[in-house]
Structure formats: C-alpha cells, structure tokens
Amino acid sequence: MSFAKIPKPDDLIAIRYEPPETPWMDTPVVFRPGTWSYSGAAKNLTALGLPNPRAWQPSDEDWKLPENWQSIILEGMKERLEKHRSFRLFMDICVRCGACADKCHFYIGSGDPKNMPVLRAELLRSVYRRYFTASGKRLGRLVGARDLTVDVLKEWFYYFYQCTECRRCSVFCPYGIDQAEITMIGRELLNLVGCNINWVIEPVANCFRTGNHLGIQPGGIKDMLEFLADDIEDRTGVRVEIPLNRKGAEILFVTPSGDYFADPGTYTCMGYMMLFHEIGLDYTFSTYASDGGNFGLFTSHEMVKRLNAKIYAEAKRLGVKWILGGECGHMWRVIHQYMDTMNGPADFLEEPVSPITGTRFENARSTKMVHIAEFTADLIKNGMLKLDPSRNDAHRVTFHDSCNPARAMGLFEEPRAIISRVCNHFHEMAEDTIREKTLCCGGGAGLGNDENLEMRMRGGMPRAMAVREVREKHGVNRLACMCAIDRATLTSLMDYWVPGVTVTGVHELLANALVMTGEKERTTDLRGEPLNGKTNETL
Amino acid sequence: MKNLGISIIAVVILLMLPIGAAAAEWYSLLTVALPYGALTVFLLGFIYRVLLWAQSPVPFRITTTCGQEKSLPWIRTNSLESPSGLFGVIGRMALEILLFRSLFRNTGAEILEKRPVYGSAKWLWLFGLLLHWSLLFILLRHLRFFVEPIAPFINALSAFDGLFETGVPTLYLSDLVFLTAATALFLRRVVLVRVRYFSLPQDYFPLLLLLCTAGSGILMRHFTKVNLIKVKELATGWVSFSPVIQEGIGPLFSIHLFLVCTLLVWFPLSKLMHMGGIFLSPTRNLANDNRMRRHLNPWDAPVRVHTYEEYEDEFRDKMKTAGLPVERE
Numbered sequence: 001m002s003f004a005k006i007p008k009p010d011d012l013i014a015i016r017y018e019p020p021e022t023p024w025m026d027t028p029v030v031f032r033p034g035t036w037s038y039s040g041a042a043k044n045l046t047a048l049g050l051p052n053p054r055a056w057q058p059s060d061e062d063w064k065l066p067e068n069w070q071s072i073i074l075e076g077m078k079e080r081l082e083k084h085r086s087f088r089l090f091m092d093i094c095v096r097c098g099a100c101a102d103k104c105h106f107y108i109g110s111g112d113p114k115n116m117p118v119l120r121a122e123l124l125r126s127v128y129r130r131y132f133t134a135s136g137k138r139l140g141r142l143v144g145a146r147d148l149t150v151d152v153l154k155e156w157f158y159y160f161y162q163c164t165e166c167r168r169c170s171v172f173c174p175y176g177i178d179q180a181e182i183t184m185i186g187r188e189l190l191n192l193v194g195c196n197i198n199w200v201i202e203p204v205a206n207c208f209r210t211g212n213h214l215g216i217q218p219g220g221i222k223d224m225l226e227f228l229a230d231d232i233e234d235r236t237g238v239r240v241e242i243p244l245n246r247k248g249a250e251i252l253f254v255t256p257s258g259d260y261f262a263d264p265g266t267y268t269c270m271g272y273m274m275l276f277h278e279i280g281l282d283y284t285f286s287t288y289a290s291d292g293g294n295f296g297l298f299t300s301h302e303m304v305k306r307l308n309a310k311i312y313a314e315a316k317r318l319g320v321k322w323i324l325g326g327e328c329g330h331m332w333r334v335i336h337q338y339m340d341t342m343n344g345p346a347d348f349l350e351e352p353v354s355p356i357t358g359t360r361f362e363n364a365r366s367t368k369m370v371h372i373a374e375f376t377a378d379l380i381k382n383g384m385l386k387l388d389p390s391r392n393d394a395h396r397v398t399f400h401d402s403c404n405p406a407r408a409m410g411l412f413e414e415p416r417a418i419i420s421r422v423c424n425h426f427h428e429m430a431e432d433t434i435r436e437k438t439l440c441c442g443g444g445a446g447l448g449n450d451e452n453l454e455m456r457m458r459g460g461m462p463r464a465m466a467v468r469e470v471r472e473k474h475g476v477n478r479l480a481c482m483c484a485i486d487r488a489t490l491t492s493l494m495d496y497w498v499p500g501v502t503v504t505g506v507h508e509l510l511a512n513a514l515v516m517t518g519e520k521e522r523t524t525d526l527r528g529e530p531l532n533g534k535t536n537e538t539l
Numbered sequence: 540m541k542n543l544g545i546s547i548i549a550v551v552i553l554l555m556l557p558i559g560a561a562a563a564e565w566y567s568l569l570t571v572a573l574p575y576g577a578l579t580v581f582l583l584g585f586i587y588r589v590l591l592w593a594q595s596p597v598p599f600r601i602t603t604t605c606g607q608e609k610s611l612p613w614i615r616t617n618s619l620e621s622p623s624g625l626f627g628v629i630g631r632m633a634l635e636i637l638l639f640r641s642l643f644r645n646t647g648a649e650i651l652e653k654r655p656v657y658g659s660a661k662w663l664w665l666f667g668l669l670l671h672w673s674l675l676f677i678l679l680r681h682l683r684f685f686v687e688p689i690a691p692f693i694n695a696l697s698a699f700d701g702l703f704e705t706g707v708p709t710l711y712l713s714d715l716v717f718l719t720a721a722t723a724l725f726l727r728r729v730v731l732v733r734v735r736y737f738s739l740p741q742d743y744f745p746l747l748l749l750l751c752t753a754g755s756g757i758l759m760r761h762f763t764k765v766n767l768i769k770v771k772e773l774a775t776g777w778v779s780f781s782p783v784i785q786e787g788i789g790p791l792f793s794i795h796l797f798l799v800c801t802l803l804v805w806f807p808l809s810k811l812m813h814m815g816g817i818f819l820s821p822t823r824n825l826a827n828d829n830r831m832r833r834h835l836n837p838w839d840a841p842v843r844v845h846t847y848e849e850y851e852d853e854f855r856d857k858m859k860t861a862g863l864p865v866e867r868e
Contacts, residue, residue, distance in 0.1 A: 019736040085595040093816035106564040144739040174642040176822035219861035309844040367830035398596040410608030410621035432657040
C-alpha cells in the first residue's frame with residue numbers, strides 16, 4: 001500500500017473540530033481526491049439489472065441522471081417511509097442533542113461536521129421535511145427543509161459513502177437512532193438513479209454470478225484451498241482434507257471469500273481447516289455458496305436477499321444438517337439479523353448440535369447457523385482441544401471487536417474465551433474503544449478501496465490510536481479480529497499509523513496453538529515465521 | 540445565530556399575543572376556546588403521529604446490541620443491554636425511558652497530543668434527565684388545580700418538592716431544577732459551536748417556550764400573586780366540561796396559559812414527539828433473539844436470485860475439470 005498521495009500521519013492528525021463559517025446548507029460538497037470512491041461500472045449494473053448504467057464519475061459536473069430523477073427519488077422515499085418504521089421514526093424524532101456527533105470515527109478523524117451522524121441524517125431529513133411534512137412544505141428553510149437538487153444528491157453520495165454503517169452512533173443515541181439504517185436507505189435511493197460505487201457493485205455482481213465477491217470460479221476455489229492445505233502440511237506435517245460441494249456432509253461451512261483469497265485471511269482459513277481436521281468434523285465448503293459476505297448490505301435490502309439466498313439453497317441441495325459460519329463482520333449482521341427473515345424458514349435443517357461436544361446451540365435454533373467463535377469456544381470449554389499457547393509467545397495480542405458482531409450480534413465473550421486460551425499475552429485496548437463502543441476499521445461498508453485511502457486512514461485513526469496505546473504500554477504487535485474486511489483494511493491502517501503491528505484472525509492464533517494428532521514438531525507459525533519470535537520486532 | 544434569532548422573534552410574538560387578547564377582552568377565547576382547542580390538537584395530533592409510525596411495519600429485527608448475546612450456557616448474557624426475551628426488553632426500555640441509559644454513555648472526544656482522548660461528558664445526560672423529571676413533577680403538582688378534593692399523592696408530592704421550606708410560599712425544588720436544566724441545555728446549544736452549527740430554529744424554540752412558561756408560572760407564585768381561587772374555578776370548569784369564563788386573573792396568567800396551549804399545539808408537530816417515538820424505536824424495543832425466533836417481514840416478496848442450476852450450467856465444464864461433483868452431466 002502506497003501512502004505517497006495522502007498527507008503524512010503527523011499532518012493528518014492535525015484535525016480541527018471547528019465548523020466552517022457558512023451554514024451547512026450553503027456549504028457545497030467538494031470531491032477532493034482521496035476521500036471518495038469511483039462510480040459503479042456500467043457492466044456491473046447491467047449484470048444485476050440495476051437502473052441507469054452509464055460511464056460517469058462523481059467528480060464530473062454532469063452525473064447523467066435520468067430526466068425524472070427527482071420524482072424517482074421522492075417516490076422511493078415515500079415507499080421506504082411506508083415500508084420501514086425505522087426510517088420514518090428516525091426522520092421524525094431526532095432532537096439534535098448531538099450525543100452522536102463525536103462518536104463517529106469519520107468525524108473524529110476528519111472534523112467535517114457533515115460526518116457527525118446528526119448532520120449526515122439531516123442531509124436526508126431536510127429533504128424529507130420539504131416533501132413529506134406540512135411545516136416543511138410551507139415554511140421551507142425556516143424549519144430546516146430544502147429542495148432536492150443535484151447538489152443535494154451529490155452531497156448524499158459523498159457522505160453516505162463516507163459512513164461505514166458501523167452503528168456506533170446508535171449505541172449513544174437516547175432514541176437508538178441508527179445512522180446505518182439511514183445510510184442504507186440513502187444508498188438505496190441513490191441506487192434508484194444509478195449512483196453507487198464500484199467497490200461495492202462489482203463485488204455484488206461477482207457474488208451474484210460466481211457465489212463470491214472476488215469472482216473466483218469453482219476450479220479456482222479448489223486450487224486455493226489445496227494451496228492452503230499444502231501450506232498446512234508444510235508447517236505441521238499433517239495433510240488436511242478439502243471437502244468441497246460434498247453432498248451428505250453434516251455441516252455446510254460458509255466463510256467470506258477474503259479468507260481463502262488474500263493474506264492475512266488465508267492464515268485464518270488454514271486455521272479453520274486444521275481445526276475441522278483435528279476434531280474430525282463432517283463438513284463441506286461450497287463453490288456456489290462460496291461467500292458469506294454480502295455487499296448487498298451496502299446496496300439495498302433487496303440485494304441482501306438476492307445474494308444471501310444461495311446459503312439456504314445450497315444447504316438444502318447438499319442435505320446438510322446445519323450451517324457453520326466463519327469469521328466475518330457484515331456477513332454476520334446479515335446472517336443474524338436478516339437471513340432467516342429474508343430467506344427462511346430453514347425448516348429443512350436441524351437445530352445445530354455440536355457433533356463433538358453434544359452442545360445444543362439453542363440461540364441458533366431458528367436460523368440454524370452458528371458462528372465459528374461460538375463453536376470453537378464450546379470446544380475449548382469442554383476440553384476437546386489440546387492447546388499449546390506458548391507457540392504464540394512471539395505475539396503480544398490485542399483484540400478489535402468488529403462493528404457488526406459487536407453491535408448487531410453481541411458477540412463479545414466467545415472470541416475472548418478463545419484468545420485467552422490460545423496465547424499468553426493478551427491486552428485489551430481502552431474501554432471506550434472496545435466491545436459495544438468499538439471503533440470501525442474505517443473501510444467497512446464497501447469503502448475499503450484505494451482511491452478512498454485518505455478517508456480510510458482518517459476514519460480508522462481512532463481505532464489505530466487505541467492500538468498504538470497498547471503497543472506503547474504492553475508492546476502489542478498483533479491485532480486480532482473476526483472480520484475479513486478488517487483483516488484487509490486494518491493491515492494498511494496499521495502500516496500507516498502504527499507500523500510493526502500485524503493483523504490476524506482469531507482462528508489463526510488458535511491454529512498456531514492447536515496440537516494436532518500426528519503433527520511434526522512445529523518450528524514456525526502458520527506464516528512460516530520462527531516460533532521463538534526472534535525475528536519479530538519487539539520494543 | 541440566525542436560527543436562534545428566528546426562535547427568539549417567534550417567542551416574543553407569542554408573548555405579545557395573549558397580552559393583546561387580554562387587552563381586547565377576548566377572555567372566552569383565551570380561557571375556554573384556546574385551551575380546549577389546544578388540548579384537542581395535542582391529543583389528536585399525538586395519536587395521529589403514533590398511528591402513522593405504527594402503520595409502517597418493522598420488516599427486520601435490527602436491535603442494536605450493547606452487551607453480550609445469549610449464547611452458550613456458561614457465558615453470562617447481558618439481559619439489559621442485549622435482551623433475549625420480553626422481560627429484558629422491558630428492563631432495557633425502562634432504563635432508557637426513566638434513566639436515559641444510552642445518553643449516560645456519553646463521552647466527549649478531543650485530540651490531545653496528537654491522539655483522540657475520550658473524556659466523560661455526563662452533563663448532557665444530567666441536565667436532560669433533570670429537565671424531564673422536574674417537568675413531570677411540575678405537571679403532577681398542577682393537578683391540584685384540576686381536582687377537588689386534592690388527591691393525597693399530589694399533596695405529598697408538593698410537600699416533598701418543597702422540602703426545604705425556603706420562602707413564602709415555599710420555593711419548589713422542581714421549579715429551580717427545571718429552570719437550571721432548561722437554561723443549561725439552552726446555553727449548551729448556543730455556546731457550543733458544534734451544536735449551534737446543526738441546531739435549527741425548532742431546536743431553540745421549545746426550550747425558550749418552556750423557559751418562558753416556567754418563568755411566568757414562578758413569577759405568579761412568588762411575585763405577582765394571582766387569585767388562585769379563580770384559577771381553580773377555571774381549571775375544574777374545564778375538567779367538568781362546564782367552563783367558567785374568567786376575566787382578569789392577570790396578564791401573567793394569560794401569558795402562562797397561552798404558552799402552555801402553544802406548547803400543546805407545537806408538540807405533535809415537532810421533535811417533541813420523541814416522547815412517543817422512543818417507545819417505538821426498533822433498535823431498542825426488540826429482543827436480540829434473531830437466530831432463535833424467526834421475524835416476519837409483511838412486505839417480503841420474491842427477488843431475482845441466481846440459482847444453483849444457473850450456476851452449474853455456466854461452470855459445469857470447469858467443475859468437471861476440477862473434479863467437482865455436478866448435478867447433471
């Protein structure tokens with residue numbers, strides 16, 4: 001990752017929280033390079049049957065909107081006000097107390113007042129007032145209402161693609177107003193007139209066709225898993241099996257494609273494969289349901305459903321009993337809060353029971369999908385795994401709660417139960433920056449692209465600084481997380497703000513410590529680095 | 540500052556209106572038509588707004604979880620921050636509504652020595668809570684004007700409220716607390732540049748209105764005394780639907796009554812509806828039991844998906860080459 005085009009950390013941190021002189025409605029948006037994402041390519045929109053495919057960029061003067069774009073958006077708003085109580089309520093009840101203002105990582109990192117969740121919501125709320133409330137229709141600007149113009153649309157685009165839907169503001173809001181919900185609907189509206197970003201829409205198009213965001217075809221998936229199995233054999237001397245599209249397996253395993261495609265996710269994927277081999281799990285990967293991740297969440301509710309449908313469909317085709325899901329953030333928001341409603345009922349599956357411990361996962365009895373951290377924490381608690389945490393002694397670990405497992409699931413203790421058993425040096429970050437108050441990596445919700453790098457480094461700054469604090473205090477050199485987007489974006493974030501800290505999945509740490517039957521004496525960790533950690537930078 | 544100016548002008552005009560009305564001796568308008576009209580607008584408006592919200596369904600269970608989910612038996616669930624059942628939800632909502640739980644989490648972020656620091660910032664929570672609770676006390680105390688004989692709990696409340704027995708008549712704590720909290724919240728909005736930047740006229744307005752209402756009430760109690768017998772006759776008249784047109788209780792009373800009526804009319808038209816809305820907030824009032832119980836979406840409709848058959852049709856040859864099983868040869 002090259003940081004040549006963006007300011008140096010020392011300059012970036014000089015953030016002023018003073019708003020500009022002009023009122024926000026009179027402050028037009030400036031598409032400054034490094035702070036926005038390229039437009040969705042026409043071929044991807046066409047592939048998905050989305051409206052207004054064309055060649056354009058946000059920095060263009062003319063966005064080539066359909067002639068009746070205003071009525072499309074206003075009709076869309078009306079429809080969504082009638083379909084989502086959240087939307088109507090959140091438009092109405094905000095008192096602008098400002099408790100959310102400095103909770104947003106993008107505001108903390110940029111000082112741009114329109115990144116305060118309250119004002120980001122006002123961008124949409126002002127239009128809602130103008131067209132859907134009696135006072136706004138009559139009194140206009142006097143009551144904070146404004147016309148829907150092209151400039152307003154551009155502002156929406158800029159700031160709704162500068163929100164990672166992390167829900168941190170909603171934790172602090174006295175009414176639980178969730179900016180993620182407003183951003184999701186804002187992006188739906190933008191999509192109606194063909195305004196979206198390629199880093200979201202290309203993965204969506206890929207996912208629809210090939211089952212995964214990266215567009216990897218069946219043979220490619222097999223090759224990659226085989227490559228990982230080779231690496232496992234090299235490190236441990238154990239050859240693990242690669243069950244793929246296997247009918248009659250007990251469990252379908254679904255993980256984000258980032259896990260088997262790119263470092264450091266691949267080490268986490270090796271971790272899953274080693275664990276499943278060691279406990280003799282009867283499972284299968286699928287090339288059709290080859291991604292649990294769902295960038296539909298960053299597009300529209302309809303797209304969430306379109307991309308998610310394959311998981312239950314594949315579970316049914318393969319005849320499995322239940323589904324196990326890998327480490328991912330937004331994937332788990334979809335699975336926990338949307339999948340059963342959208343594509344259930346999964347009455348053809350059985351209530352998940354761990355075949356190893358006999359534990360019944362009652363909390364997943366309807367959706368029938370278990371998070372791997374729940375599954376593994378149960379294995380460890382029941383003493384089913386032989387672990388040697390000293391193999392992780394070179395790593396001084398801290399844990400980043402990923403936004404969605406934290407604030408849309410409440411999955412806090414399971415990963416900690418695993419980490420504290422597989423490594424000897426575990427240090428929590430400051431209380432204001434973990435668990436339900438966790439700070440985003442700055443690259444979620446489809447913003448983890450390179451053209452948006454400055455904004456990512458700004459948005460990720462609060463997280464990075466919390467890591468820097470434990471690095472200075474405890475010599476932390478490993479940042480553990482349970483999210484594929486994190487594993488990609490936190491890596492650049494650390495390089496920029498806290499060099500010397502590498503990013504790891506929880507199951508990579510587990511696999512380092514996992515004593516496997518018939519293994520050779522391990523001299524390296526999964527990354528091939530010597531176990532004694534002499535090459536690891538220490539303070 | 541323009542938005543603040545608009546609110547001040549609006550409130551000044553509102554203060555003039557009842558004085559003018561009293562001068563014109565429109566007493567039936569001031570003391571009968573207006574109170575009934577305002578109350579009707581309030582009640583119908585409130586119900587309309589809540590019904591409008593309720594008309595929109597909750598298609599997805601989008602609880603914001605602020606604590607550990609219910610999962611494995613040996614992991615302690617946080618039933619108030621991440622409730623898995625009805626009792627937990629009731630507890631969570633009670634904490635929100637009675638104690639402003641989420642606002643209590645408030646912190647202030649600033650950059651100190653090139654890093655963000657999160658300091659405790661409980662002032663907003665404190666003044667917010669004081670404002671609402673003291674307002675409730677004041678409203679309940681006012682019941683003494685509406686019922687005869689005065690219910691014992693109202694007397695008990697007033698006695699408790701005047702615990703310190705300062706001044707004659709006794710200064711009510713709730714009055715003091717209310718004025719302090721409303722002033723603090725108003726000043727916060729004016730002084731903090733960041734808050735002022737996103738404040739609209741309708742954010743200053745209710746605070747000013749409340750301050751003037753409370754101010755006129757306190758003036759009547761402690762300085763320019765009004766004939767309380769007449770006030771009580773008026774209030775009991777309203778309640779028994781046999782209103783007595785009262786003349787000349789005094790300009791302060793006219794102002795007080797008029798501002799209360801304005802508030803009642805303003806309420807359902809404005810953000811003050813957060814009072815009703817908080818009960819309906821889907822991120823708070825839903826249990827985090829998503830994977831245990833299926834949530835139904837009333838407008839769920841089929842969507843275009845990419846089926847396995849379509850997938851295999853496209854990749855069949857490649858799958859066979861890779862040695863992967865296929866459904867059709």
